[in-house]
Amino acid sequence: ARKIIIDTDPGQDDAVAILLALASPELDVLGITCVAGNVPLPLTTRNARVICELAGRTDMKVFAGCERPLTRHLITAEHVHGKSGLDGTDLPDPAMPMAPGHAVDFLIDTLRAQTPGSVTLCALGPLTNLATAFQRAPDIASRVSEVVLMGGAYFEVGNITPAAEFNIHVDPEAAEIVFKSGVPLVVMPLDVTHKALTTRARVEAFRALGTPVGHAVAGWTDFFERFDMAKYGSEGAPLHDPCTVAYLLQPDLFSGRHINVEIETRGEFTAGMTVADWWRVTGRQPNAMFMGDLDAEGFFALLTERISRL
Ligand code: BDR
Numbered sequence: 048a049r050k051i052i053i054d055t056d057p058g059q060d061d062a063v064a065i066l067l068a069l070a071s072p073e074l075d076v077l078g079i080t081c082v083a084g085n086v087p088l089p090l091t092t093r094n095a096r097v098i099c100e101l102a103g104r105t106d107m108k109v110f111a112g113c114e115r116p117l118t119r120h121l122i123t124a125e126h127v128h129g130k131s132g133l134d135g136t137d138l139p140d141p142a143m144p145m146a147p148g149h150a151v152d153f154l155i156d157t158l159r160a161q162t163p164g165s166v167t168l169c170a171l172g173p174l175t176n177l178a179t180a181f182q183r184a185p186d187i188a189s190r191v192s193e194v195v196l197m198g199g200a201y202f203e204v205g206n207i208t209p210a211a212e213f214n215i216h217v218d219p220e221a222a223e224i225v226f227k228s229g230v231p232l233v234v235m236p237l238d239v240t241h242k243a244l245t246t247r248a249r250v251e252a253f254r255a256l257g258t259p260v261g262h263a264v265a266g267w268t269d270f271f272e273r274f275d276m277a278k279y280g281s282e283g284a285p286l287h288d289p290c291t292v293a294y295l296l297q298p299d300l301f302s303g304r305h306i307n308v309e310i311e312t313r314g315e316f317t318a319g320m321t322v323a324d325w326w327r328v329t330g331r332q333p334n335a336m337f338m339g340d341l342d343a344e345g346f347f348a349l350l351t352e353r354i355s356r357l
């Protein structure tokens with residue numbers, strides 16, 4: 048199985064991504080590292096454990112990471128995810144403990160201990176933990192297989208500001224470090240995730256599984272959907288983060304371009320914008336596989352089948 052570490056700020060869509068990974072025998076989740084993002088760190092660490100317990104994985108190592116972006120104040124998204132970050136399904140507070148130590152140390156130690164090129168990082172939130180690890184231990188960059196991340200946008204532009212997507216906007220300095228790290232990057236921007244829409248039928252398919260996990264996923268995607276229906280006027284809300292894990296399982300669901308992507312860190316109105324050279328109009332070196340499209344039917348078929356296994 049492919050070894051992965053999930054870096055996350057759950058988040059309903061983070062929750063679905065984590066469940067998809069835990070349900071998939073092709074993936075060996077070495078640990079879950081939490082970061083501040085959708086909600087502050089005490090809630091993302093709580094929510095990650097709630098999700099593990101729901102999946103029956105009280106053995107999972109869940110680490111607390113960075114409490115705030117590298118240089119900026121934390122921006123959160125309770126307006127999307129609710130006060131808990133995981134509104135929509137009521138689950139008990141977790142009993143499983145946090146793993147001892149800091150998420151950044153876990154990332155560094157694991158990458159140094161494992162065979163070079165054998166560990167994939169799957170990033171579902173602001174990139175603060177990854178950037179801190181790359182800064183503190185530059186030797187690990189060459190040991191990462193690839194970073195598959197949800198973040199950024201090109202044609203779809205922004206969701207937290209007119210120019211920027213949330214994960215990149217919250218910590219543009221961290222994103223810049225990751226995008227300049229030389230590590231192979233696969234990016235799932237809003238261009239892709241705004242095609243992974245949780246329509247009524249897709250939410251009901253989760254509920255129809257008749258399992259506690261199916262009900263939880265239906266509750267979360269339903270909560271998310273009501274919010275985004277109002278915002279985008281589309282049928283269903285984008286289920287962002289699971290696109291990363293689905294890519295690891297079935298890459299042919301996605302298509303994109305290997306291009307140069309720079310992170311705007313200074314713009315007055317555009318901080319956190321992913322300046323993606325989609326039309327290859329610069330001579331800058333490609334640094335990311337920037338996805339542009341997905342097979343939404345195939346994606347939801349995979350997701351529903353895997354969720355049914357839990
Ligand atoms: C991203 O921001 C968060 O709100 C979601 O969990 C996702 O990772 C989408 O912009």
Ligand code: CA
Nearest residue numbers: 058061171172
């Ligand atoms: Ca997220």
